[in-house]
Amino acid sequence: MQEQREAHEAILDRLNRRLRTLSQCTNTLLQAESEQELLQSVCEILVAGGEVQLAWIGYCEDDAERTVRPVAQAGSGLDYLERVQTSWGEMEPGQGPPGVAARTGKACWVDDIRTDPRFSRWRVAALARGYASCIAVPLIAHSKQWGAVNLRATLNLYSAERNAFDESAIQHYSGLATSVVHAVTALRGDLAENLAHGVTALRARAERRQAAEALHQAREELAHVTRVTTLGELAASIAHEINQPLAAIIADANACLHWLEADRPDLDSVREALAAVVKDGERAGEVITRIRALLSRSSVAHGPCDLAEVIRDVLLLVGPELERHRTVLQISLATDLPPVMGDRVQLQQVLLNLLLNAAEAVRNVPPERRRLLVRSAVEQRDDRAWAVVAVEDAGVGFREEQAARLFEAFYTTKPGGLGMGLSISRSIMDGHRGRLWATANPGHGATFHFALPGMR
Amino acid sequence: MLPTEPIGSIPRPAALIEAVQALRAGRISQSELTERYDSAVRDTIRRLEATGSPVITDGEQAKHSFATYSIYGLENLSPDGVPISFADGHIRSFPRLTSGPFRYKTPADVYLEIAQRYAHVPLKQAVVSASALSLLYPQGGISGYSREEYLDALVAEQEGEIRRCLNKGAHVVQMDFTEGRLSIKLDPTRRLLHSFIDLNNLVLERFSAEERKRLGVHTCPGADRHSTHSADVDYAAFLPRLFELQATNFYVQLASEPDRKRVLKMIRDHAKDGQRIFVGVIDPLNPRVETPEEVRDRVLEAAEYIRPDRLGTTDDCGFAPFSDDTSRTRETAFEKIRARVGGTAMASTVLGLG
Numbered sequence: 026m027q028e029q030r031e032a033h034e035a036i037l038d039r040l041n042r043r044l045r046t047l048s049q050c051t052n053t054l055l056q057a058e059s060e061q062e063l064l065q066s067v068c069e070i071l072v073a074g075g076e077v078q079l080a081w082i083g084y085c086e087d088d089a090e091r092t093v094r095p096v097a098q099a100g101s102g103l104d105y106l107e108r109v110q111t112s113w114g115e116m117e118p119g120q121g122p123p124g125v126a127a128r129t130g131k132a133c134w135v136d137d138i139r140t141d142p143r144f145s146r147w148r149v150a151a152l153a154r155g156y157a158s159c160i161a162v163p164l165i166a167h168s169k170q171w172g173a174v175n176l177r178a179t180l181n182l183y184s185a186e187r188n189a190f191d192e193s194a195i196q197h198y199s200g201l202a203t204s205v206v207h208a209v210t211a212l213r214g215d216l217a218e219n220l221a222h223g224v225t226a227l228r229a230r231a232e233r234r235q236a237a238e239a240l241h242q243a244r245e246e247l248a249h250v251t252r253v254t255t256l257g258e259l260a261a262s263i264a265h266e267i268n269q270p271l272a273a274i275i276a277d278a279n280a281c282l283h284w285l286e287a288d289r290p291d292l293d294s295v296r297e298a299l300a301a302v303v304k305d306g307e308r309a310g311e312v313i314t315r316i317r318a319l320l321s322r323s324s325v326a327h328g329p330c331d332l333a334e335v336i337r338d339v340l341l342l343v344g345p346e347l348e349r350h351r352t353v354l355q356i357s358l359a360t361d362l363p364p365v366m367g368d369r370v371q372l373q374q375v376l377l378n379l380l381l382n383a384a385e386a387v388r389n390v391p392p393e394r395r396r397l398l399v400r401s402a403v404e405q406r407d408d409r410a411w412a413v414v415a416v417e418d419a420g421v422g423f424r425e426e427q428a429a430r431l432f433e434a435f436y437t438t439k440p441g442g443l444g445m446g447l448s449i450s451r452s453i454m455d456g457h458r459g460r461l462w463a464t465a466n467p468g469h470g471a472t473f474h475f476a477l478p479g480m481r
Numbered sequence: 482m483l484p485t486e487p488i489g490s491i492p493r494p495a496a497l498i499e500a501v502q503a504l505r506a507g508r509i510s511q512s513e514l515t516e517r518y519d520s521a522v523r524d525t526i527r528r529l530e531a532t533g534s535p536v537i538t539d540g541e542q543a544k545h546s547f548a549t550y551s552i553y554g555l556e557n558l559s560p561d562g563v564p565i566s567f568a569d570g571h572i573r574s575f576p577r578l579t580s581g582p583f584r585y586k587t588p589a590d591v592y593l594e595i596a597q598r599y600a601h602v603p604l605k606q607a608v609v610s611a612s613a614l615s616l617l618y619p620q621g622g623i624s625g626y627s628r629e630e631y632l633d634a635l636v637a638e639q640e641g642e643i644r645r646c647l648n649k650g651a652h653v654v655q656m657d658f659t660e661g662r663l664s665i666k667l668d669p670t671r672r673l674l675h676s677f678i679d680l681n682n683l684v685l686e687r688f689s690a691e692e693r694k695r696l697g698v699h700t701c702p703g704a705d706r707h708s709t710h711s712a713d714v715d716y717a718a719f720l721p722r723l724f725e726l727q728a729t730n731f732y733v734q735l736a737s738e739p740d741r742k743r744v745l746k747m748i749r750d751h752a753k754d755g756q757r758i759f760v761g762v763i764d765p766l767n768p769r770v771e772t773p774e775e776v777r778d779r780v781l782e783a784a785e786y787i788r789p790d791r792l793g794t795t796d797d798c799g800f801a802p803f804s805d806d807t808s809r810t811r812e813t814a815f816e817k818i819r820a821r822v823g824g825t826a827m828a829s830t831v832l833g834l835g
Contacts (some may be wrong), residue, residue, distance in 0.1 A: 059667070060667070094718075216563075218672070
């Protein structure tokens with residue numbers, strides 16, 4: 026009877042102490058002004074309650090070691106926390122009560138530190154400080170708004186008695202942990218969470234902007250490379266185009282020398298020949314200027330642009346190439362094309378690409394079909410005038426199934442072709458808020474059109 | 482010679498503090514107050530130059546506080562924002578934004594321009610961090626003005642402010658990041674700190690590597706009156722993340738740390754290549770004026786952990802970050818700065834840099 030009474034009194038005493046502890050903790054939870062104050066007070070109250078020797082709260086970090094970092098502690102043997110490493114990862118340091126509780130969201134306890142194999146890593150340090158059993162209770166809160174884990178921590182208690190954490194103790198400390206989580210969440214508000222959400226959105230936007238800029242730069246680089254490649258295709262014609270005036274200049278200069286050697290030089294002829302030298306020099310200079318413009322790496326510079334001039338410049342470059350392959354070029358240009366806003370070099374690149382494609386398409390067809398037509402027109406769309414340019418050929422054309430892929434990058438029907446020309450041309454048109462499309466001709470060949478909005 | 486720079490604020494003359502109160506009471510006009518500001522800036526610069534400091538500030542004489550100068554007077558603010566508790570029990574409340582859009586009212590380059598009229602040596606300009614001003618946005622949100630819109634506007638405002646300071650010739654622009662250490666107190670999970678760092682980096686990343694050589698970050702536990710708000714937060718929880726900020730110069734409170742060597746070790750272990758650390762060698766909260774010899778020894782102590790080509794000196798904090806703080810005198814501040822300059826020169830000589 027005596028033993029039974031003593032046992033009941035011990036239980037009653039323990040329950041009383043827990044009630045007192047709980048009441049003190051509740052006051053702290055309601056009154057604490059900061060999270061740190063709250064956590065520290067809870068640890069101190071639990072130790073003062075006499076049931077545990079050491080109480081600490083560890084926050085789970087997302088570092089490589091998945092550290093459980095002590096943020097509040099009270100009791101005897103605090104240096105224990107400096108000596109041991111605690112983790113909530115899957116590796117060995119994460120197999121102790123704090124790690125298991127943080128990972129599983131359930132309380133984890135060790136009845137006898139001396140014998141429990143899960144505690145072998147920390148045993149020596151714990152026994153040296155008089156700890157015989159321990160428990161870790163999870164403190165986990167999920168964000169209501171964003172769904173993320175807002176708090177992942179553990180409340181860790183060490184007792185000098187073995188089997189100190191029975192079912193009622195586990196229930197008691199789990200209930201307390203729930204209250205701590207609520208209090209921390211209320212204190213913290215959603216400050217960190219809301220800011221993190223806002224900053225993440227801002228960061229994502231900044232990264233999108235950087236990616237768009239990088240893409241834009243890459244496109245410009247690619248466009249430049251394509252221009253250089255295209256001009257390489259024209260090398261023979263360009264050389265001829267420059268050689269012609271150079272040969273004429275040499276011939277005229279020689280004639281001048283010859284005339285000037287005479288006793289009475291024919292100055293009229295000399296003047297005429299020198300005028301021709303100047304004209305031929307200018308012609309060669311113009312070709313070189315146009316080529317240099319196309320080779321330039323300067324970034325896109327949009328400005329008012331006369332499409333008739335763009336067409337004229339490109340035809341001057343392509344003309345000799347067409348002549349070389351005995352291709353007839355017909356031109357039908359509208360006189361009232363509206364000026365467009367754009368980059369002159371890029372627009373030249375698009376037209377040059379379309380013309381060279383067309384020239385290649387008619388290269389191996391019968392001579393009567395070896396003709397190209399470049400035409401321009403004004404069309405009214407969406408309440409404004411659009412300048413439309415078309416390059417029509419009577420060449421090999423394209424099949425219906427090819428139509429959808431013509432503007433894809435790396436798609437080509439030409440042997441040795443890169444398949445970038447039309448893709449880049451379309452991206453250039455997109456960058457000008459314009460359109461580029463292809464239609465199959467009723468008879469032979471294809472027509473490629475591009476349309477640009479006229480300036481208001 | 483090792484570089485040495487002040488943090489920013491100098492206690493305002495009593496006449497200026499009275500003038501601010503007089504304006505509120507309607508006894509003087511705004512133009513009269515502006516004259517007093519001007520006069521205080523002129524006097525502060527003259528006296529800072531007299532200390533021999535190779536780089537000076539305007540002493541933040543015309544700033545309402547280091548944190549609120551750019552927004553002071555905005556109509557879409559209410560005074561009941563996030564409260565900041567100091568160790569001695571006093572509280573400073575941050576304002577709260579009540580509606581959008583958000584724009585600065587008086588950016589720092591306005592103060593810089595005024596100071597440039599009087600300065601004969603390079604001027605440093607302090608700016609509040611975006612992370613501090615992120616606290617303006619209320620937890621409950623603002624109808625029709627999202628937090629993301631606010632942060633976007635804030636980052637743009639701060640980029641503009643810093644860029645103008647650089648373009649106008651500031652020797653260096655220092656971002657005050659006192660809330661960094663405080664954030665760990667507000668949120669021990671350090672998620673708030675992570676967001677602060679990320680937000681400030683969104684600003685700093687808008688500058689080229691060359692421009693960032695003239696950008697710095699200041700950390701301290703927030704000195705106000707005789708107290709701090711976060712000196713009890715262990716540097717170990719904060720310093721490793723601090724050096725992730727994309728700035729070149731770091732002005733780190735150190736003189737008042739109980740274990741300076743421990744902090745210096747952390748700096749040595751976590752500072753990144755190319756970052757220069759200006760260690761605090763003067764404690765503004767301590768009324769006693771340090772001797773140049775003390776300063777010299779603190780610098781030499783720091784040089785054991787930080788290579789001299791990456792070392793500089795500073796004060797732990799401004800001497801009056803809030804304009805109404807009268808807990809220290811101007812005279813003490815100038816004497817302390819004189820000791821910093823002298824002690825740094827002495828240490829430089831010992832280190833063979835003099």
